[in-house]
Amino acid sequence: MTETFFFWALICVVLLLIAGIIIRRRQKGPAKEKELERTLLSMVSGRRDVAQRLIRLEQDKNPDQPRAWHLQRAIDSLKRDRR
Numbered sequence: 001m002t003e004t005f006f007f008w009a010l011i012c013v014v015l016l017l018i019a020g021i022i023i024r025r026r027q028k029g030p031a032k033e034k035e036l037e038r039t040l041l042s043m044v045s046g047r048r049d050v051a052q053r054l055i056r057l058e059q060d061k062n063p064d065q066p067r068a069w070h071l072q073r074a075i076d077s078l079k080r081d082r083r
Contacts, residue, residue: 036071
């Protein structure tokens with residue numbers, strides 16, 4: 001009986017840890033997106049129209065990716081083009 005209890009207790013602890021990790025990752029998404037937006041804007045001297053155009057270009061190429069991915073690709077493209 002006690003072996004079964006400890007087994008299920010262990011399973012519950014593992015599931016709670018996994019749920020905590022998933023929740024933390026989802027909460028970091030918007031913060032990371034905002035940071036990427038600020039980085040992109042600073043790279044284009046605050047020109048929102050230019051930043052939006054770069055993001056739109058990435059969205060057209062890869063529409064199935066999340067916004068943070070498009071922002072990172074736009075930043076990477078700018079860095080590559082400026083070398």
